[in-house]
Amino acid sequence: xxxxxxxxxxxxxxxxxxxxxxxxxxxxxxxxxxxxxxxxxxxxxxxxxxxxxxxxxxxxx
Numbered sequence: 001x002x003x004x005x006x007x008x009x010x011x012x013x014x015x016x017x018x019x020x021x022x023x024x025x026x027x028x029x030x031x032x033x034x035x036x037x038x039x040x041x042x043x044x045x046x047x048x049x050x051x052x053x054x055x056x057x058x059x060x061x
Contacts, residue, residue: 001028001029001030001031001044001045002028002029002030002031002042002043002044002045003030003031003033003035003042003043003044003045004030004031004032004033004035004041004042005032005033005034005035005040005041005042006032007032009041009042010030010032010041010042013042
């Protein structure tokens with residue numbers, strides 16, 4: 001989730017996000033709202049998961 005004080009503050013971030021994510025298009029939500037600290041331009045909340053170890057093949061029944 002991306003929280004921004006204004007859309008103008010967030011626009012310069014697009015090239016960086018494209019460079020970091022490449023062809024990956026993660027699901028994302030952007031909110032434009034007042035932030036509690038005026039020095040903050042935006043916040044990004046990220047959840048990442050590592051792939052689980054491959055599971056051993058199981059017998060088909």
